[in-house]
Amino acid sequence: MNFIKSYIPWFDFKMFFKYASGNFIFQITTILAEIYVLKLVDVDQIGIWQYGLLLQGYVIISRLGIINSFNRDYPFLKSSEKEEKAKEVLSTTSFHVLLSMLFQAILFLTIAVYHVVKGSDFNLILTMIVMIFYTVIEAAASFEEAKLRATIQFNKISFAKLLVSIITILALVFPYLFGFYGLLSRVLLIQLFLFTYYKLLKTEKVKKIFYKKIWIELFKDGWKLWLWSYLKSFNKNLPKLFLITFSTFSVLGFFTPLNWMLLALSLFTASLSAYLYPNLSLRFGKGDKNLPRQLLVINSIVFCVAIPIIVIAYFIVPYLVEQFLPKYITVIVPMQIVLIASLFDVYSLSSTIWVATKDWFRMYLFLGISLLIRILGLVWLYFNQQNILYNLSLTIIYTSIMVVVLVIIMLLQQENENKKKTSVLSI
Numbered sequence: 001m002n003f004i005k006s007y008i009p010w011f012d013f014k015m016f017f018k019y020a021s022g023n024f025i026f027q028i029t030t031i032l033a034e035i036y037v038l039k040l041v042d043v044d045q046i047g048i049w050q051y052g053l054l055l056q057g058y059v060i061i062s063r064l065g066i067i068n069s070f071n072r073d074y075p076f077l078k079s080s081e082k083e084e085k086a087k088e089v090l091s092t093t094s095f096h097v098l099l100s101m102l103f104q105a106i107l108f109l110t111i112a113v114y115h116v117v118k119g120s121d122f123n124l125i126l127t128m129i130v131m132i133f134y135t136v137i138e139a140a141a142s143f144e145e146a147k148l149r150a151t152i153q154f155n156k157i158s159f160a161k162l163l164v165s166i167i168t169i170l171a172l173v174f175p176y177l178f179g180f181y182g183l184l185s186r187v188l189l190i191q192l193f194l195f196t197y198y199k200l201l202k203t204e205k206v207k208k209i210f211y212k213k214i215w216i217e218l219f220k221d222g223w224k225l226w227l228w229s230y231l232k233s234f235n236k237n238l239p240k241l242f243l244i245t246f247s248t249f250s251v252l253g254f255f256t257p258l259n260w261m262l263l264a265l266s267l268f269t270a271s272l273s274a275y276l277y278p279n280l281s282l283r284f285g286k287g288d289k290n291l292p293r294q295l296l297v298i299n300s301i302v303f304c305v306a307i308p309i310i311v312i313a314y315f316i317v318p319y320l321v322e323q324f325l326p327k328y329i330t331v332i333v334p335m336q337i338v339l340i341a342s343l344f345d346v347y348s349l350s351s352t353i354w355v356a357t358k359d360w361f362r363m364y365l366f367l368g369i370s371l372l373i374r375i376l377g378l379v380w381l382y383f384n385q386q387n388i389l390y391n392l393s394l395t396i397i398y399t400s401i402m403v404v405v406l407v408i409i410m411l412l413q414q415e416n417e418n419k420k421k422t423s424v425l426s427i
Contacts, residue, residue, distance in 0.1 A: 025161065025162060025165050026161035026162065026164060026165045026168075027263075029165040029168050029169060030165075030168055031260050031263070033168045033169060033172055034256075034260055035257065035260060035320070035324070035325065036172060036324070037172070037175050037183060037186075038256060038257060038325055038328065039324055039325055040172075040175045040176055040179060040182075040183075041175055041179055041180050041183050042179075042180070042253075043250055043253035043254060043327065044249050044250050044253055045123055045179075045180040045183075045253075046253040046256050047248075047249030047250060047251075047252035047253035047256075048121075048123055048124050048127050048180075048249060049127060049180075049183060049184075050240065050252055050253070050255075050256055050259070051124075051127070051244060051249065051252065052127045052128065052130070052131045052134075054237055054240050054241070054244065055108075055111065055131070056104075056131060056134075056135050056138075057233045057234075057237050058230075058233075058234075059104050059107050059108065059135060060100075060104065060135070060139070061226075061230065062099070062100040062103035062104055062107075063096075063097075063100050063139075063226060064096075064100075064219060064222055064223060064226050065218075065219070065221070065222030065223050065224065065225040065226025065227070065228075065229065066092075066093055066096045066097075066100075066215070066218050066219065066222045066226075067093060067096075067097065067142075067143060067146055068222055068225030068226060068228075068229055068355075069218040069219070069221045069222035069225055070089060070090070070093040070146065070218065071146055071149065073089055073217075073218065073221075074086055074089050074090060074093075077089060085214075088209075088211050088214045089214055089218065090147070091207055091208060091209045091210075091211065091214075092209070092210060092211045092214040092215050092218065093143075093218065094143070094208045095208040095209060095210045096210075096215065096218075097139065097140070097143045098208060100139060101135075101136045101139045101140065104135045104136060104139065105132045105133075105135065105136050108128055108129075108131045108132040108135060109129075109132055111128045111131075112125055112128035112129050112132070115128060123180060126181075126184065127184065130184045130187075130188065133188060134187060134188055134191060137188065137191040137192055137195055138191050140195050141191055141194045141195035141198060144195065144198035144199065144201075145157055145160075145198060148198070148201075156201055160194065160197050160198065160201075163193075163197060164190060164193060164194050164197075167189070167190055167193050168190060171186040171189050171190060172186070174186040174189070221358065224360055224363075225355060227364075228351075228355060228363055228364070228367060231367045231371060232351075232367070234371070235367070235370060235371050235374055238374050238375070238378060239255065239259075239378075239392055239395075239396065240252065240255065240259070242378050242381065242382075242392070243255055243388075243392075246382065246385070247388060251388065251389070254328065254330070254331055254389060255331075255389060255392070257321070257325065257328050257331060257335055258331060258334050258335055258338045258389065258392075258393060259338075261317070261335045261336075261338040261339040261342060262338045262339075262341065262342050262345075262396065263342070291353050291356075291357070292353060292411045292412075292414045292415040293411075293415050295350055295352070295353050295411065296350070296408065296411050296412075296415075299346055299347050299349065299350055302346050303343065303346045303347070306343055306346060307343065310339060310340065310342070310343050313339055314336050314339055314340065317332065317335050317336055317339065318332050318336075321335070331389050333390060333393075334389045334390050334392070334393035335393075337390075337393035337394065337396070337397055338393045338396055338397070340397060341393070341396045341397035341400045344397075344400040344401055344403070344404045345400060347403075347404045347407050347408070348403065348407070350407045350410075350411055351363060351366055351367070351407070353411075354366065359414075362410060362414065365410070366406065366407065366410055369406055370403045370406060373399050373402050373403060373406070374399050374403075376399075377395040377396075377398060377399040378395060380395065381395050
């Protein structure tokens with residue numbers, strides 16, 4: 001630990017582990033709670049809810065990367081003591097978030113009306129109506145959390161996650177009593193609680209004023225960050241897209257426990273990425289040239305620590321499914337395979353460095369190649385659909401390993417470039 005501390009002095013292990021522990025408890029609680037929900041709600045209805053979440057991943061296009069840009073620029077301006085411009089960035093971002101929330105609500109309302117006219121299933125129509133409110137509350141809560149991250153207040157976020165973990169468990173009473181309708185009520189309640197708590201914290205307040213010049217500056221980098229975030233989301237949702245295109249809501253429902261296994265570590269790495277992003281921006285602003293190697297070390301530590309956790313989970317999954325989710329017994333093996341694949345997702349957060357340093361070429365090169373790898377995997381799956389979920393799990397693990405190899409090669413290559421530049425400058 002002393003070696004790591006001396007090698008990465010800016011990485012505050014105490015703060016991170018406090019932040020990570022809150023997120024870890026939240027994530028484990030969420031996964032266990034969602035698995036229990038699978039027992040309470042029919043597979044087809046679970047598929048409908050997953051479809052709603054899938055649409056949300058694309059509806060958030062209206063954010064245009066403004067929040068992504070805010071997450072980078074706000075802490076950078078704060079550290080540079082440019083307080084006035086930092087306030088203008090916060091004000092403009094707040095204004096944009098309001099517009100984005102309105103756009104998302106209108107889009108889901110349009111989708112709901114379309115399904116009414118089409119005469120779709122009532123549960124599908126109801127889900128689209130619920131998504132109108134869910135996406136707005138989730139966007140508002142996410143922005144409040146972004147303000148805390150930007151000012152490095154991770155302790156407050158960690159405590160919020162602990163409180164939400166309790167609500168996540170208590171709110172299971174809704175799907176227990178009301179099934180699918182209870183599921184919809186529960187997800188709204190959880191997001192509403194999180195938003196209310198963040199508002200009570202009284203995060204930095206500022207008037208919602210639109211500064212055209214600031215918005216253009218945010219958008220200049222923001223659209224690149226948005227496209228990066230969008231392609232990441234598209235990449236992650238490719239299995240769902242494949243199933244909804246070439247299969248049924250029922251199969252999508254059976255994929256849900258696989259998806260939770262896949263998220264076992266990616267939720268944690270998302271937390272780590274959220275912690276690293278403002279810190280990497282600060283380090284880059286101070287001229288640190290060793291960030292690629294440092295990030296690779298952090299990734300490797302997390303990977304090694306996660307191995308025993310994944311091994312234990314691998315052997316527990318069959319028992320849990322047999323005891324609590326007997327209707328999902330047929331997907332036990334795919335769940336185990338995808339669980340192993342989640343281990344390799346740890347390295348996916350490495351792309352954060354290219355965002356923080358605005359290395360657009362490497363960022364998009366990585367996204368482009370990784371997306372191509374995933375698509376080629378699904379092309380193979382298209383011609384091997386006889387055991388679709390099992391073959392999908394194989395596709396996920398093989399492509400995940402290839403993406404890890406890709407990111408390590410790119411980080412080491414960037415490290416060598418930095419060394420050469422440093423050598424040239426020292427001559």
